[in-house]
Amino acid sequence: xxxxxxxxxxxxxxxxxxxxxxxxxxxxxxxxxxxxxxxxxxxxxxxxxxxxxxxxxxxxxxxxxxxxxxxxxxxxxxxxxxxxxxxxxxxxxxxxxxxxxxxxxxxxxxxxxxxxxxxxxxxxxxxxxxxxxxxxxxxxxxxxxxxxxxxxxxxxxxxxxxxxxxxxxxxxxxxxxxxxxxxxxxxxxxxxxxxxxxxxxxxxxxxxxxxxxxxxxxxxx
Amino acid sequence: xxxxxxxxxxxxxxxxxxxxxxxxxxxxxxxxxxxxxxxxxxxxxxxxxxxxxxxxxxxxxxxxxxxxxxxxxxxxxxxxxxxxxxxxxxxxxxxxxxxxxxxxxxxxxxxxxxxxxxxxxxxxxxxxxxxxxxxxxxxxxxxxxxxxxxxxxxxxxxxxxxxxxxxxxxxxxxxxxxxxxxxxxxxxxxxxxxxxxxxxxxxxxxxxxxxxxxxxxxxxxxxxxxxxxxxxxxxxxxxxxxxxxxxxxxxxxxxxxxxxxxxxxxxxxxxxxxxxxxxxxxxxxxxxxxxxxxxxxxxxxxxxxxxxxxxxxxxxxxxxxxxxxxxxxxxxxxxxxxxxxxxxxxxxxxxxxxxxxxxxxxxxxxxxxxxxxxxxxxxxxxxxxxxxxxxxxxxxxxxxxx
Numbered sequence: 104x105x106x107x108x109x110x111x112x113x114x115x116x117x118x119x120x121x122x123x124x125x126x127x128x129x130x131x132x133x134x135x136x137x138x139x140x141x142x143x144x145x146x147x148x149x150x151x152x153x154x155x156x157x158x159x160x161x162x163x164x165x166x167x168x169x170x171x172x173x174x175x176x177x178x179x180x181x182x183x184x185x186x187x188x189x190x191x192x193x194x195x196x197x198x199x200x201x202x203x204x205x206x207x208x209x210x211x212x213x214x215x216x217x218x219x220x221x222x223x224x225x226x227x228x229x230x231x232x233x234x235x236x237x238x239x240x241x242x243x244x245x246x247x248x249x250x251x252x253x254x255x256x257x258x259x260x261x262x263x264x265x266x267x268x269x270x271x272x273x274x275x276x277x278x279x280x281x282x283x284x285x286x287x288x289x290x291x292x293x294x295x296x297x298x299x300x301x302x303x304x305x306x307x308x309x310x311x312x313x314x315x316x317x318x319x320x321x322x323x324x
Numbered sequence: 325x326x327x328x329x330x331x332x333x334x335x336x337x338x339x340x341x342x343x344x345x346x347x348x349x350x351x352x353x354x355x356x357x358x359x360x361x362x363x364x365x366x367x368x369x370x371x372x373x374x375x376x377x378x379x380x381x382x383x384x385x386x387x388x389x390x391x392x393x394x395x396x397x398x399x400x401x402x403x404x405x406x407x408x409x410x411x412x413x414x415x416x417x418x419x420x421x422x423x424x425x426x427x428x429x430x431x432x433x434x435x436x437x438x439x440x441x442x443x444x445x446x447x448x449x450x451x452x453x454x455x456x457x458x459x460x461x462x463x464x465x466x467x468x469x470x471x472x473x474x475x476x477x478x479x480x481x482x483x484x485x486x487x488x489x490x491x492x493x494x495x496x497x498x499x500x501x502x503x504x505x506x507x508x509x510x511x512x513x514x515x516x517x518x519x520x521x522x523x524x525x526x527x528x529x530x531x532x533x534x535x536x537x538x539x540x541x542x543x544x545x546x547x548x549x550x551x552x553x554x555x556x557x558x559x560x561x562x563x564x565x566x567x568x569x570x571x572x573x574x575x576x577x578x579x580x581x582x583x584x585x586x587x588x589x590x591x592x593x594x595x596x597x598x599x600x601x602x603x604x605x606x607x608x609x610x611x612x613x614x615x616x617x618x619x620x621x622x623x624x625x626x627x628x629x630x631x632x633x634x635x636x637x638x639x640x641x642x643x644x645x646x647x648x649x650x651x652x653x654x655x656x657x658x659x660x661x662x663x664x665x666x667x668x669x670x671x672x673x674x675x676x677x678x679x680x681x682x683x684x685x686x687x688x689x690x691x692x693x694x695x696x697x698x699x700x701x702x703x704x705x706x707x708x709x710x711x712x713x714x715x716x717x718x719x720x721x722x723x724x725x726x
Contacts, residue, residue, distance in 0.1 A: 172720025186680035
């Protein structure tokens with residue numbers, strides 16, 4: 104049994120929870136991909152009155168989510184979201200998980216197939232501390248927000264905020280919001296975010312329909 | 325979790341199997357085959373107390389050879405409690421301090437509910453193979469009517485494993501308003517070809533037994549009629565065939581790992597091979613299977629085995645409703661699905677198929693593959709890990725009721 108945790112212990116969890124919840128409409132249908140122990144999903148259900156569904160791979164965390172009375176399915180995001188019908192959710196959340204899946208690009212496309220809006224929290228591997236560590240120590244960086252050795256990290260993709268923006272552009276998605284998180288604070292429109300932010304929250308949706316009826320967003324391939 | 329052998333615990337935990345008559349007179353049951361049938365006597369037990377608002381009832385669907393006696397003891401001298409006693413009781417996974425738990429024997433069974441060994445009121449003799457063909461849908465129709473007779477509009481949950489899980493799924497789709505939650509353990513939307521294959525061999529073992537007599541084995545053994553005209557199983561009839569069917573089926577309920585762990589290649593009576601073909605039970609596993617077979621024929625009717633395995637073979641939720649997704653689009657319950665990593669009779673892939681369809685039908689769905697060495701039987705044995713899921717799932721369902 105693979106024992107991969109999608110949500111690492113995160114001291115800024117409460118901040119990111121609240122930040123994500125700012126972009127979830129009360130009463131909407133919410134899918135949390137890699138829902139961990141269900142902490143965020145429970146808050147979304149209880150505080151926003153949403154109908155929620157979690158997906159999580161780790162056995163123990165699925166049990167913890169169930170113990171909160173939340174609907175959760177044990178599933179591997181690397182197997183895709185093929186089981187979920189088009190547009191069956193209003194929001195799909197992916198918090199600190201994109202860097203851990205095999206096909207991040209495909210997952211993003213799938214998220215916007217099953218939900219109208221994707222709320223994605225990504226780490227920034229171009230944070231200045233990371234850059235300095237690589238420059239001066241000549242080793243793969245270990246920081247507070249990335250506390251793993253190179254051989255046991257669940258993070259298999261190393262992206263920066265700029266890299267993620269490129270992918271969003273390539274997929275021709277609409278960025279409804281971009282909120283860098285600097286030192287545990289959400290700083291919208293921060294200068295030098297790719298240098299200063301530990302992570303960033305993106306709210307994405309497909310671009311509007313063109314006159315010919317096709318969408319602007321790129322297809323999965 | 326298990327009950328200790330102390331007799332006082334039994335004395336406070338005594339239960340009785342009761343019986344109710346349904347579908348009598350003009351009000352006959354319409355079977356899936358199109359035939360009408362009645363009356364049907366249903367044997368059942370209940371545990372706990374029904375709330376004044378009648379909203380705390382949980383129905384247990386038993387598996388192929390189960391019965392209504394799911395918990396407690398019938399008598400202080402009983403050696404064993406009901407088949408799911410470790411899960412059902414005060415403070416247990418299905419907490420009888422909170423919930424009113426009901427279990428009933430299935431149509432076609434042989435533990436009190438009308439089945440092929442029951443007396444046909446028209447002839448005064450056991451039905452035998454004149455008993456009508458029945459489906460999982462028919463089993464559910466009977467239990468659904470039974471719940472209506474109890475004046476329970478909506479069950480909090482219907483819970484079952486294996487064939488019981490099939491009944492849960494069928495019930496959730498056929499009578500969607502009758503339950504808030506559906507709990508389907510180690511089951512599937514249909515029986516795999518492999519499952520049908522094992523059933524086929526089991527049935528052949530019975531029908532090929534010279535004592536099968538085309539299902540009319542009861543009449544030649546008048547002494548098999550016990551008190552109240554009930555059949556006493558295990559005397560006469562296709563004993564060898566039924567035991568053989570059970571031995572084969574029992575293997576499919578275990579896992580390679582559990583057999584290896586429990587028996588290995590160990591010998592039963594000696595530490596040396598006997599070099600004697602007449603010794604049928606040389607290895608411990610052989611002895612165990614023979615024991616299972618001979619115990620089974622004391623409590624089960626061969627005709628019931630034929631009817632119920634066939635009902636299981638026929639079960640196909642997708643075929644009946646167009647697709648699994650269409651089937652679940654009719655359901656209203658929240659679903660809890662579990663599978664077991666060592667279950668090869670109802671593998672996890674079949675549960676995942678359910679989950680995919682449930683998600684596509686936008687149902688509130690919880691799924692987990694549980695880990696156990698016990699194969700298909702895990703759902704009967706590993707009650708603690710089941711309770712860990714059931715307790716919060718049922719509690720949440722209950723809160724949603726209010």
